[in-house]
Amino acid sequence: MKEFLKADGKRRRLWFGAPVVFVLLPIFIGEGWLSLFTEMMILALAACALNLMLGYAGMVSFGPAGLYAVGAYATAIFLKKAGLPFVLAMAAGPVAAGIVGAVVGWLCVRRTAVYFALLTLAFAQIIWTIVFEWYGFTGGDNGIVGIPVPAFLMSITHYYYFTLVLVVTALTLLWRIGNSPFGKILQAIRENPGRTEFVGIHVRRYQLYAFILSSAFLGLAGSLFCAFSRSVFPGYAHWIKSTDMLVVCLLGGIHNFAGPIVGSVVYLYVSKLISSYTMYWMLFLGIIVVLLVLYMRGGIMGYLSEKFLSERGELQEKGAGEKA
Amino acid sequence: MTIQVLAWQALSGLSVGMVLFLIAAGLSIIFGALNVLNLAHGSIYMVGAFICYSLTSTFAHLAGVFWWTLILAPIATALLGGLIEIVLLRRIYAQEMLYQYILTFGLILILGELCKLVWGVGYNTVAVPWPLTGSVSIMALPFPAYNLFLIGCGIAVFVGLWAFMRYTGLGQIIRAVTHNREMVNALGINVPRVYTGVFMLGCWLAGLAGTLMPPMSVVALGADMEVIIGCFVIVVIGGLGSLPGAFIGSVILGLLTAFGIFVAPRLAVAFGFILMIIILLVRPWGLMGKPE
Numbered sequence: 199m200k201e202f203l204k205a206d207g208k209r210r211r212l213w214f215g216a217p218v219v220f221v222l223l224p225i226f227i228g229e230g231w232l233s234l235f236t237e238m239m240i241l242a243l244a245a246c247a248l249n250l251m252l253g254y255a256g257m258v259s260f261g262p263a264g265l266y267a268v269g270a271y272a273t274a275i276f277l278k279k280a281g282l283p284f285v286l287a288m289a290a291g292p293v294a295a296g297i298v299g300a301v302v303g304w305l306c307v308r309r310t311a312v313y314f315a316l317l318t319l320a321f322a323q324i325i326w327t328i329v330f331e332w333y334g335f336t337g338g339d340n341g342i343v344g345i346p347v348p349a350f351l352m353s354i355t356h357y358y359y360f361t362l363v364l365v366v367t368a369l370t371l372l373w374r375i376g377n378s379p380f381g382k383i384l385q386a387i388r389e390n391p392g393r394t395e396f397v398g399i400h401v402r403r404y405q406l407y408a409f410i411l412s413s414a415f416l417g418l419a420g421s422l423f424c425a426f427s428r429s430v431f432p433g434y435a436h437w438i439k440s441t442d443m444l445v446v447c448l449l450g451g452i453h454n455f456a457g458p459i460v461g462s463v464v465y466l467y468v469s470k471l472i473s474s475y476t477m478y479w480m481l482f483l484g485i486i487v488v489l490l491v492l493y494m495r496g497g498i499m500g501y502l503s504e505k506f507l508s509e510r511g512e513l514q515e516k517g518a519g520e521k522a
Numbered sequence: 523m524t525i526q527v528l529a530w531q532a533l534s535g536l537s538v539g540m541v542l543f544l545i546a547a548g549l550s551i552i553f554g555a556l557n558v559l560n561l562a563h564g565s566i567y568m569v570g571a572f573i574c575y576s577l578t579s580t581f582a583h584l585a586g587v588f589w590w591t592l593i594l595a596p597i598a599t600a601l602l603g604g605l606i607e608i609v610l611l612r613r614i615y616a617q618e619m620l621y622q623y624i625l626t627f628g629l630i631l632i633l634g635e636l637c638k639l640v641w642g643v644g645y646n647t648v649a650v651p652w653p654l655t656g657s658v659s660i661m662a663l664p665f666p667a668y669n670l671f672l673i674g675c676g677i678a679v680f681v682g683l684w685a686f687m688r689y690t691g692l693g694q695i696i697r698a699v700t701h702n703r704e705m706v707n708a709l710g711i712n713v714p715r716v717y718t719g720v721f722m723l724g725c726w727l728a729g730l731a732g733t734l735m736p737p738m739s740v741v742a743l744g745a746d747m748e749v750i751i752g753c754f755v756i757v758v759i760g761g762l763g764s765l766p767g768a769f770i771g772s773v774i775l776g777l778l779t780a781f782g783i784f785v786a787p788r789l790a791v792a793f794g795f796i797l798m799i800i801i802l803l804v805r806p807w808g809l810m811g812k813p814e
Contacts, residue, residue, distance in 0.1 A: 258620045305803060312559065312619055313806045316758055320795045320802070323751060327795070331788040437751065441627050448624055478639060484631030491625040492613055 220362055224355045236358050238466050239365040240422045245446045245458030246372050247415030252444070253452035254376055255408040256388030257307075260315045261322025262416055262443050265302075267329060267435030269295040269417025270424040274342045275335070277425075284348050288421050295417020296410055298325075303409030307402045310391070319437060326435040341431035345424065361422055368418055373455055375411065384408050445487055451497025460498050526661040531780045533660065537669035537738070539776020540676025544731035545749055546756040546768045547683060548724030554700040554763030555720040558611060558622050562629035564750030565637075566725045568743075570599045570732020572637055575646045575741040588651035588737075596729035603725025607718045615717075630746060638743055648736035668737055675734060679727070680769045687765060696720055700763060755794040759801050761808020770809055 224232055244266055251257040269291035276287035306317045329336045336342065351357050375381055386394045387401050395401050424430050433439060450461025468486070473479040494501055549563045577591040584590070606629065614622055650668045657664040687693035698706045699716050707713045735745075756775050760767025775794050782790030807813045 252620075258618075258623075260623070305799070309802060309806055312762070313802055315619065315623075316754065317799060317802050319751075319754070320758075320798045324792050324795045324799075327789060327792040331791075438747070441624070444620070444624060445627070448620075478635050480631045481635035481639075484628045484635065487628030487631065488610065488625060491617075491621050491628065492610070495617070495621060 221359075224358060229354050232354050232358050234466060234470060236354070236361045236426055237423075238463050239361050240419050240426065241443075241446060241462035241466060242459040243365045243368055243422070244416055244419035245443055245450070245462050246369060246455070247412050247419060248443050249447050249452055249455075249458045250372060250376065250384075250412045250415070251408050252447055253454075253457070254381060254388065255384040255405060257405060257408065258311070258315045259318040259412075259440075260437065260444075261318035261320075261440050262412075263437065263439035264318075264322030264325040264435050265295045265299050265413040265416040266420040266423075266439070266443075267325060267430075267432075268298045268413075269420030270430045270434050271329060271336060271342075271420075272417070273421040273424045274345050274430040277345050277347070278342055284351075284425075288425065291421025291424070292414040292418040295420065296414035299410045299413020299417075300406070303406050303413065307405040307409065319440075322435060322437060322440055326432060326437070329435050330432040336432075339432055341429055343429040345428045345430070347425050347428060351425065357426060361426070364418070364422060368415055369459070372415060376455055380404075380407070445483075445490075447497075448490060448495075449486075449497055451499035451501075451503075453496065454499035454503065457497050457499040464498060526663045529661055530663050530665060531784075532777060533665055533673070534669060535776040535778075535780025536676075536773065537672045537776075538779070539772040540673050541731050541735050541738075542749060542752055542756060542775065543676050543769055543772035544679060544727045544734070546753040546760075546772055547680070547765060548727035549753050550757045550760070550763055550765060550768040551696070551727075552721055552724040553757065555696055556611070556615065556717050558615070559619065559626070559754075560724070561623060561626040561750060562606075562633060562746075563724065563728055563753065564746035564748070565630050565633035566599050566603060566728040567732040567735075567749055568637060568746040569602065569633060570595050570729035571736050571741045571745060572641045572646075572732075573598050573729070574733040574736050575641070575648055578648050578736075579646075586652070588648070592730075592733050595733040596726045599729025599732065600722040600726035603728075604718055604722045606725075607721040611721065612714065612717070630750075634743065634746060641741075643743055646736075646741040648741065650737040666738075672734055672738065675730075676769075676772070679730070680765075683765060692719075752794065755798045757808075758798050759809060761811020764808060764810045767808050767810030 223235065227235075244262070248259065248262045251259055272294035273287045273291040276282040276290045277284065280287075282290070302318070302321045306314055306321070309317055330339055332338065333340075351360055376384075383394070383399055383404055386397075386399070387404060391401050420434065423434075446461040446465045447458045448461070449465055450459065451457030469479060469483065472482050476482075490497070496504060545563060545567050548566075549560060552558060552560050552563070573595040574588075574591050577595065578587050581587045581590075610625065610629070611622075614625055650666075654668040654671050657666050658670055659665070687697055695706065695711055695716055696719075698711075699713060699720075703713055706716075752775065756768055756771035758771075759774055760769070760771030774797070778793050778797065779790055782793045801808060
């Protein structure tokens, strides 16, 4: 890892190597692992979408799962009840989540800190209640099962490629957004909303944009998961799911673009590993979460970059000393 | 719909609301003094309910066992709370809200799994204790005496807590910490110890609710998740950190849920959240809180 980060040539090789690995992966691993990888990619997209608010703009949301569920249910309902073409139904997810996100966000950005967080929680709970209780439309607590997807996506290998293309495209977009002037403004708002306002930036409006973008990408992740599992359940909108996403972001590290991606890979792998040994896997998750908050608040990426940076810092100091 | 049905519905709404008040009051006092939104408060309540079940079923042959449990179980949860505060929460007061929220979420998972480990996944019941087994006639409709007792308990605890906060030296210190912890520290008061005390008081209240609830309902896993979000709603409606606010919020939520069923049976749960959103947008400091 350190080697990759240090050497520029090797880094370039990593950039070209990674796609090859991902494309060739289905040849080497079984269907179970492929399905886990697909799940990891979808969770990574959801967590990165959440992190656009959390890590970049500093807006702590307790209700991302609500918007994720809007995307999943939009796709499910359009496919199962309206019989729309697959492409349109997939597009409906992010669009619906973006529209709901615009309405919810428009109200939420009026408050900051704990009040903002509680507002997002309340809205997500309303979405959960609607999904849970509206039997005629959303199937209530039975959810919607047997969602028809095109025949070529029935095989897990094909769905893996489909997810790979969409998630990589979406992550590239999110990365570009995060590093654009717009992303810089979000980071400025995170560091100091007051001063950003003084510079002449309409803080609330930018927070709303971040909310809508984050919602749309969360909706896309929801749509992908809906077509992956071919079923949707009210649990997608539950606040526990929201908290899971927050844990994934924190686990990887919220102040690094790759953090949520690393977080989702580690989270799903560890959960699979531990739950194959014990039925009390939540106990271990709880202990991991507590230790994370107490000792590793920067997450995995925070820890790695700190270690790497501090070592390089020492080296530079040594070099400077030698010169002198 | 007759006036009797309305009264009956109001009373049953209130009896649920009063149990929630006991939990929400603890949540609110803890938020006021420690500035921590304790997601795991519902878990403390669930632990209290399981302890109540264990004690009443193990010592079922003793007369009045429920009343002994009512004294012992809350003390047990208060001690558990003290342990949690000293070992875990104390380390993160300086951190951002996100970390506190996630830490207490970790506690939910740990406490929930420990309950599963100790008490299993079954549904357990606790008999209604003597002498509250019968029912009382409210305007010619029978109403369980135990539920009336719960309403009485809620009001008594509210008055007792309010008097404690208002008139005792300790209560004044807690209120002072809520206002300005540095100043209280400078005056020579051991603030960390006050924090531990407040957290234990909050957990004592949750344990009390956990002991009172089983005869009216069942003891089972998942009770933690069921109550905690309702308590968030109550605390926000009344005002984060306000004790009278928690009381009023519980009454409002209890009645809203009881009567919401008549208006839209399916969406009754959502009314609480809608009210929560309105309060957060119009008056974020809550009905009884003070603007910062």
